Amino acid sequence: MRIRAATADDWPAIWPFLREIVAAGETFTWDRDATEAATRPMWMLEPPGHTVVAVDDDATVLGTAKMNPNHMGGASHIAGASFMVDPGHAGRGVGRALGEHALDWARAQGYRAMQFNAVVETNTAAVALWRSLGFEVLATLPEGFHHPQQGYVGLHIMFRRL
């Protein structure tokens, strides 16, 4: 597996699993029925944002991440990032590799911290992964997320210094 900058040619490989993840409505605070046209510019970022893909030896896209300033002005030293791993390639360390890459990218760009604004508390695999990469749950918005099966659950804000 290697991670490289995403290009416009990668979008057709990203969209099917991104749509599946967003439509499930369990982990992302996005409209579940967001169109491809609305979603593409939200994921395929222009600078100062950055979007990458994790690809297999045969060039299959396994997952993707986007990273960007989380705030502007006097708080623009805090980065944010989002991650999507193709469910068909789960359990292979793709999310971890993308997370490590995002941290490296943010450090190289001069950010001082990374903040995740909305990690659904029932997404325990993600919460555990981010904890293992040095993030802490700084706060939990009570009933901050409406899960399609579990109803209102907490929404974590996770943070780590770089």
Added chain:
Amino acid sequence: MRIRAATADDWPAIWPFLREIVAAGETFTWDRDATEAATRPMWMLEPPGHTVVAVDDDATVLGTAKMNPNHMGGASHIAGASFMVDPGHAGRGVGRALGEHALDWARAQGYRAMQFNAVVETNTAAVALWRSLGFEVLATLPEGFHHPQQGYVGLHIMFRRL
């Protein structure tokens, strides 16, 4: 003082004090040198957002607030809001009146909570005002804001249920 929906005609009265507040760089996480063209659509919101002005008996604009969904999808029941009071009209309860209005608006729109993403901890008047309106500091991003005089200070995330 009364509070009403802002119209395009209000922008020329808003921009001078909004620019002054943003340029000071002490309370807003916006680019200090943001242009009028870039700033106007960030403040004068289209639905589902909403922008209001507080006006005096002689129609002078004393302050303004914008309110909007803070998240999308499964977290779109959490509202956000931002407030600007003309420094020339500080100390008259304009911020409190706008805050109460924003809470009423959010309740009427069916939001279940309001979250402020970035309240600079040295902006003690604002922190005290929001506390008095039922908000709590849910978390503080350590060194989350670079204050032009005080250097890195904390950035509060404030929250209240509706």
